[in-house]
Amino acid sequence: MQIPSAGMDRDAIFDQLTEYKKDDVDWTSGRVFGYVFDPGADILAFGKEVYNRFLTENALDFTVYPSLLRLENDLVAMIRRHLRGNDQVAGNFTSGGTESILLAVKAARDYFREHKPEIENPEMILPSTAHAAFHKAAHYFGVKAVTVPVDPKTFRADVEETRRCITAETIFMAGSAPSYTQGVIDPIAELSALAEERGIWFHTDACMGGFLLPYFRRLGRDVPDFDFVLPGVSSLSVDLHKYAYTPKGASVVLYRNPELRKYQMFAFSRWLGYTMINPTVQSTKSGGPLAAAWAVLRYVGDENYLSFAQKxxxxxxxxxxxxxxxxxxxxxxxxxxxxxxxxxxxxxxxxxxxxxxxxxxxxxxxxxxxxxxxxxxxxxxxxxxxxxxxxxxxxxxxxxxxxKLPSGTLVKEVQKMMDASGRQAFLENAGDLLALAGVAGGAMPERMAPINEVLDAMDPEMREKMLLEVTNRFFHP
The missing domain is CATH 3.90.1150.10 (Aspartate Aminotransferase, domain 1)
Known part of the structure; x- marks a missing residue:
């Protein structure tokens, strides 16, 4: 494909886009349990309208678009109050939970670089249910991730095992409210108290539950403390494009005070261009998601969110x-x-x-x-x-x-291939696996069970390598 020599007819372009979407999951059906959080046509339409009004505004420089600065401060104020933070709690709007988590880890790393420069190989302790974004942050920012198995029955973080894993290099700990995997809330009070006792940064990952759990508490559920009412919580992430039903991508990362938040930011003036100051990871970014999040929270309102929570x-x-x-x-x-x-x-x-x-x-x-x-x-x-x-x-x-369906057939074939060629050669010829699994022309087979069986049979390291090889082949013109 190449850029057409002359501009195409708009209807032809929309027709082609419709054709491209024909195999996408129909998230409007109410039969999807992930990826899109659908509040209904009215709220969706309102969010899109506001999004489009601020689509071209650029949040790169808040002095050029003071409207975006005001919207962000308003939004952070609403969310910090929702999560029982005082007037010292500071934060920023981000593109999603991953960016919020990346920023919290980066802030902790840079805080300890300044306050404890003797720590040369920083570590963070994570329950095995912690979101993969923490491991992405570890990979990006040079922080060693130490994973602690959770209780095999409750799937909650093990406080005593976490305590045993603390070393002189530990700078960061995290817990989930709730974990994405099993939907259980880690013992945040105990974990954050441990972190406070040992002078370690503690982050509550409330990306999934931070917005919804306060409503569950109001509805009579026994929701344990996980937010800024706990003095050991240094930072917290909460997504809005999930259960607050704002357009993607919308998340907020909060810090106990502006002094901690300062370390998430990046400034650079040692070049011949403009001085760069980025509160978050992105530089240029549309004002659309921010404005839409601000507007949807106000449009839906607290009582409607409470009703949604009940349903x-x-x-x-x-x-x-x-x-x-x-x-x-x-x-x-x-x-x-x-x-x-x-x-x-x-x-x-x-x-x-x-x-x-x-x-x-x-x-x-x-x-x-x-x-x-x-x-x-x-x-x-x-x-x-x-x-x-x-x-x-x-x-x-x-x-x-x-x-009534057979299992293990493809696993046996793959094992034969690996035995014959070796693990590395098998990875380098991932196309053979795709062909064997019935993947052709970028289209996935109707039945994914054989492929998932193969991936499940692999150890996690091999699984990751295989997924990288396969994904690298899909993203190719």
């Missing part, structure tokens, strides 16, 4: 009951929000996922790790409310269908 709480309970009533399935842990993971000891869960997709549902697989079996993940959304019974009925049908 999601009820939908989660109904789906959980349906899963637990199915004799072949069981819930992992004791979920505390709207996130569930479930598995089976005698039915191939990857076949269940395929069968559900055939019936029009999109659900996510999670691979086995550190003794936890492969499982199915659900992020239950407002749009899923009202479809619980249909979901449970189709899930039961999918389980019965999955029982």
């Amino acid at each position: 999601k709480m009820a939908a989660t309970q109904r789906i959980r009951q349906g899963i637990e009533a199915a004799g072949d399935l069981y819930i992992l842990g004791d979920p505390e929000m709207t996130l569930l993971s479930f598995s089976s000891d005698n039915v191939n869960i990857f076949h269940i996922i395929d069968e559900m997709r055939i019936r029009g549902w999109y659900i996510q697989p999670s691979f086995s790790f550190q003794g936890t079996c492969a499982n199915i993940h659900l992020s239950i959304n407002l749009s899923n409310a009202g479809r619980e019974d249909a979901f449970v009925a189709d899930l039961n049908k999918s389980v019965e269908a999955a029982k």
Whole structure:
């Protein structure tokens, strides 16, 4: 493909875009449990309208667009109050949870570079349920990630094991409220107190729950403290494009005071161009997501968000009951929000996922790790409310269908290939695996179970290398 010599007709372009989208997941169906958080047509349309009004404004320089500075300060004020922060709590708007987490790790690293320069090889301690974004931050910023296994039954962070892992090089600890994986809240009070005792930066990853959990507390749920009411919490991340239903990408990273927040920023004037001062990772960025987030929070309002929380709480309970009533399935842990993971000891869960997709549902697989079996993940959304019974009925049908399907065929073929060529040569010829799995022309096969079985059978390091090889081939013209 090349740039056309003359401009194309706009309708022809839109027709082509429609054709490109035909195989995308239909997130408007209410049958998707991830990626898009759908509040309904009215809120979506309003958010898009505001987004478009600020689409071309550039948040690179707040002195040029003071409107964006005001919107950001207003938004941070709303969220810090929501999370029980005082007037000293400072923060910034970011593109998503990953950027918020990256900034918190970068801030901690730079804080300790200044205050404890004797630490040459900084470390951070993470529960094995901590979001992958922390490991991305470790990779980017040269901080060693020390992973601590969680309790195998509750899936919560192990405080005493965390304590044993602290060294003179430890600068950062984290916990989740809740974890994305099993939807349970780590013992944030105990972890943050430990961090405070040892002079370590503690971050609460509340990207999934930071906006919704305060509403669950108001609805009578026993929600443990995880926010700035705990003196040991140094920073906190909360996404708005999830359960606040603002357009992507929208997240906020908060710090206990401006002195800590200062270390997330970047300034540079040692070149012949303009002086660069970036509060967050991005330089040039559209004002659209920020303005839309500010506007949607005000448009929906607190009472409506409380009503949404009630509906999601009820939908989660109904789906959980349906899963637990199915004799072949069981819930992992004791979920505390709207996130569930479930598995089976005698039915191939990857076949269940395929069968559900055939019936029009999109659900996510999670691979086995550190003794936890492969499982199915659900992020239950407002749009899923009202479809619980249909979901449970189709899930039961999918389980019965999955029982009749063969497993392990592709795994055996791949093992033969690896035995014949060796691990490295097999990785370098990832195209052979794609062909064997029925992947052709960039299109994925209808059934992903054989591919997921192969990935699940690999150790995590091999799995990562294989995914890099395969992904590198997909992103090629």
